[in-house]
Amino acid sequence: MAMASASTGRPRASGSSLTGQGTRADILAAGAALFCTEGYGGTSTHALAAAAGIRQASLYHYFGGKQAVLLELLLGTVQPSLETAAQLLARDEHPAVRLWALCVSDARLLAAGEHSIGSLYLLPELADERFAPFHERRAELETAYRTLVAACGVDDPGAGAALVLALVENVILQRRRGAALAPERIAEAALRVLALDPSEAAASGPALLADLG
Amino acid sequence: MAMASASTGRPRASGSSLTGQGTRADILAAGAALFCTEGYGGTSTHALAAAAGIRQASLYHYFGGKQAVLLELLLGTVQPSLETAAQLLARDEHPAVRLWALCVSDARLLAAGEHSIGSLYLLPELADERFAPFHERRAELETAYRTLVAACGVDDPGAGAALVLALVENVILQRRRGAALAPERIAEAALRVLALDPSEAAASGPALLADLG
């Protein structure tokens, strides 16, 4: 089967693959950078390939097209959030503490990476039905938030979850404009917006977070 | 000089100008709709012209290009917010009440219109320096928020304003996903996130809002 050793075939034209993870990863990295800065429609397959260090036609060996690159980026971005959410839902700490941890975790994910990959969430082109798989996962994440908010005893969990997500998601725009608030700060604000006392969650939250791995 | 009566010259090919405001307004309306749904790079001058009911080349008679259309849309969108903010800063009601009113006003503006025009704020292409005039106005608005937050006695007005704006701006994404929270609800949450009591602001806020016109 010749398991992908990622360095077979004709050698790469430029020795740019510094991460050494293979061409496919290079394309994804290039897509993350370009889609975030130039937009989706503003990024041509040519530019995408050039940024990845390959020719335009070679792109089609790895992906069906631009939209396949974006979809994979999107799915890869929600997945860590979903996994953390699932872990936290199965726990039995106080709901407010778990919600705090989820907020911190997601805010960190959105703040991480060279180019804020969460920026992809904001692309208008995401309305296209080809990205429906992403929206499904995203809806699952929102459900997780709603479940935790409901467990906190908030009267309107739907609205509460929307407010909490608003604070967390805004990290994306904050990063775009310069510097973002500290994740812990956002998590505290999230509890405050639900009319909950953030002090105890902020105290025992870090331990829970460290326990997740 | 023949002041623009907006109906001179050769008659429009299609009688689509239902608003009757002239071709320029048609182009802006088409731009708002297309940029929000297809993105900036995803909208061609051809599509823009077609949606406005004119030919592609005629676009260049009214605007220097796509970017001029977007810039005018952006500036036209912040302006109402800035005017309301200026009015509220000159008032002498309690700061929390004025902040409440500003949040409600902006949330309403973002929720209004057929296509959420605030969606334009999220376009990645806005990083281009050609849109610098917009970012300046936008920074002024943030300063207004910060001033009001500071007047409320919050210890870190910069972070506070960022959190409040996060809640207000998220109306854009909420609309995109379906239905947005009520503006009053967001304003209350904004005060709560600052550890302020929203009850009195929610009580006397509507009167202030009605007084602005």
Place this chain on the structure above:
DNA sequence: TTCACTTTCTATCATTCGACAGAAAGGGGT
């Protein structure tokens, strides 16, 4: 009517787009 002006059109330009076909270049297994 004639003139100046505005608006909109058709036609065209070089460039770039996404996508495909097919060849070249290497590695690994036998």
Place this chain on the structure above:
DNA sequence: ACCCCTTTCTGTCGAATGATAGAAAGTGAA
């Protein structure tokens, strides 16, 4: 050595892109 497979390339396609030039079609005032 040979063959198979993967990777990457060059070359090319029709269609679409942004932009310009110049003509046609209308208005209102002199």
